[in-house]
Amino acid sequence: MKKWIIMLVAMLSLSSILAGCGGDKQASGDSKDGKQEMTLGMTTEPPAIDPAIATDTTSGWVLDHIFEGLYTRDKEGNPVLGAAKDQKVSDDGKTYTFTLRDDAKWSDGSPVTAQDFEFAWKNVLNPDTGSAFAFYMYYIKGAENYNKGKGTADKVGVKALDEKTLQVELNAPLGYFDKLLTMWTFYPVKKDIVEGNKNWSADAKNYVSNGPFKMTDWKHNSEVVLEKNDNYYGKKDVNLKKVTFKIVTDATTYYQMYKTNELDFIMTLPTDAVTAEKNNKEYQEVPYFGTYMYMFNVEKAPFNNVKIRKAFAMSIDRKALAENVTKAGEIPAYGMVPPGVKSPDGDFREKGGNYFEENFDEAKKLLAEGMKEEGWDKLPQVTLLYNTAENNKKMAEAVQEMIKKNLGVDIKVSNQEWKTYLDTTKQHNFQMARMGWIGSFVDPVIMLDYYLGDSPNNRTGWVNKQFDEIMAKSKIEQDENKRFELLHQAEEVLMADQPFMPVYFYTNTYLTSSKFKDIAYYVNRYPFLKWAKKE
Template sequence: MKMSKLKKALALVVAATISATLLVGCGDDSKSGSNEQVLTYNLGADSKTLDPALNTAVDGGIVIVNAFEGLCRTDEKDKAIEGGAKSWTISDDGLTYTFNLREDAKWSNGDAVTAHDYEYAWKRVLNPETGAEYAYQMYYIEGAEAYNTGEGSVDAVGVKAIDDYTLEVKLHSPTSYFLELTAFPCYFPVNKKVVEADSEWATKVDTYVSNGPFKMSEWNMKDSLVFVKNDNYYNKEEVKLDKLVMKMVLDETSAYASFQSGDFDMIESVPSSQIEAGLADGTFVKYPNLGTYFLVVNVNGDNASDDVKKVLSDSKVRKALNLAIDRESIVKNITKGGQIPAHSYVPEGIPSNDGEDFASKEYFNPSGDVKEAQALLAEAGYENGQGFPTITLLYNQEGDHGSVMQAIADMWKKNLGINVSLSQQEWKVFQTTRTQKKYQIARHGWSGDYVDPMTFLEMWTSSSALNDAGFSNAEYDELISEAISEMDATKREELLHKAEDILMDEMPAIPLYYYTKVKGIKPYVKDVQVSQLGFVYFDKAYIDGK
């Protein structure tokens, strides 16, 4: 899932399969004498969309996982547990899942949540007219890819409501993490009646009908989202917060000031200049985060001049740019959040079948190799940067991305003799620009959707809507396809390693560091669950001792 900000100070997963659950709290109305449990949390972003089918960013995902619920939820180790489904059975061949839904599950408007809502929602994601970038995440389902790519019928998609409370799902090959996928936002149900009545349903309070622990009560544009306990939620007795206020303050210094003054009880990201002191005195908490911060290169040079298109399409140039970056310096002097300098695209933190980490291979020296970078650039025809056109490095303006991008531009100038123009855009605009490939090189970040290398590698297939680089390699596509169908764990891992070998040789993505997540948390905030996949869950949170 796309990471919106560097300032999230995200970087490596030190504990691969654990999500951190920490006591995090809430600002209440104690000043007015109220006993109401209110938590004010700065999301730090104005989300592009809150539609479970269309969202691809972590910020929007945090909102959605607190308003909606899938067939499964995930526990502190990101393993599937019962959610909208109270039980399920899996056929002996691992291809057919039968989910038994809770009969007491309701939408926030009082409608019953049925298996038909799930069938409708999943097929809506796959409908090519919906334009869901995450449609590929459902390609494990029989007939899903064919329907999404216009080569098959919706009737052939292997999801069917047997009755109101029984959902049958057929996969084309066994998928060990399929239950975890059903806890991911694009697999969440939506209320068919509401969605079909208003195409803008996800932009209005009155029509933002959800089935999770919280329901929306206010939407103050560019300021805040306010959620209250969903009294129609089947597990409402376990929800302790009466109100969850999600603020949209983009500037981290301003958000930090509000945190210090007590106006915010928790902030999603913190100023890098404050991280060392905040971690030392306990003001901040560092969580594992399974993700990689990287640069993405528009390898086809769309919308660029011929000379820029020529350099971007050359893998020798891309590898030279990669080796001219000193990642150790970036994490030490700029990000300062305990991030790990990258040496691969798949981040550390995913267990391998042999007991090692999947990311055990070092594709390049994290500190760079200037001599080799210069040699590669000379081989490409640009010795000492002569004749190399000025390239534009694009980033979103929120957070400290600008500091990182400036450092990279300086390294490329010093080490390769090339000129870089920096350009910034607001987060919503930036996402669209990058998706439409109207850039040359841009910052990017990806947080895993589940704990498996596939969540990082599948996005670079030729057909993936999340492939912002425009990268296309037939052998890579075949390796990913084979890995999806391979039942032998060792052989599957070998296929995925070979795929990453190609990715790191072609270098459409230039990894910079592995995320960690540093958040500001008041000591009176309890039982907020922070997942290594980037989500923050407030369904068990409460305030004690403010």
């Protein structure tokens, strides 16, 4: 773990990580005519390229390139002012006044206004929008009441004072507000575009955004095309003229496309390819602030019983999974919050430790006790659901085998395409399902928020009043020592009930053509191409 943490710190300290200089292949964006174009592999269709609706990293990858919030990120991943040129904070730390850049423009050339931000944020909070990420705005005065139908939009503490001035009132001071504002949920949208067409984000034809790139084509289930936004205030920093995301759902296929020069970049390599590419200078393993897990639906048998949930969690060998299935240096997970969070007591994960361990005998004992409590002579049939991807398939099959061997339980495995899968799990129509959660900034709160009782992202049906209360206290606690102690308490409550089984903390694997440099490889977002260029 210490090695992983050192690697993470090193990653954060670099201005950007250059692709390796090995390899002599001529990639698709590397033609002799010198065109600044790049083609990347995307493993699934983006479900929603809409800042208010998107909840997944694939949609977020596109959104991060075509929009920009009040804050953005520098090459190291630190929050810096973006569409705003200035901010002032009141003495009590609760009122922020942002002044927008004079040259902040939409891709159609019209000015980005404070009214656009006010509209966008209130659109996220509007109950009719159905945003699953609206709760990230609950720090704002009146936001939670409006989102839950207990208040009105005019009571929300977001107000455009004039064309270039936005005032935001918080419930309490928030030390990580700048980091929070880098999330796509806080991006602006152009009011007249959104109000004029409820399906405005479904295709590129009338799409308007304000980031370094603009979307010019979206052939569903085939590709998403971005081009340099010449109306972006920082266009001099943008070198690539065109970025194409090729949607290739089969891992073996996109790996072959990289090797045959059809793609300049791929990530989440097939496990067999990881071994083959370890010594390739174009290969990278980058720590990723997230947790790969299997959710339990606590409202459905047999996972309505906590002992059975714990039995399943104890019955898989995480080290063997990391070494033999994923093979990319992942860290076995025995909690929710990944390593890499610096707290007053050191790394949060090291301080919190492991909440359980593999113990196959204890697992069988807990399973028997849980079945007895429920009055079952035979365990109800269990189906493990995962979203279609080669690596997820291999992981599910390995877990299936381990549960049979170590727990004596035969489970079925089933898969669905990503968009269908999200809908199925949202409706709680599963028993046990794969999920990954990536922190949009490096802090325990962003990971633990997933399991809040009223979080739309919490699809387990697990609601714990004590957990919710501790999390609420942590968000207004100004003493960092006390805040982190509360977050440790919250994780302890979560793991005592264990509505999920953590498997590993992510490491992303990348292959990037050596022709490209100045790509920013963040620890909690997919690679950012604002400064990327082809040599």
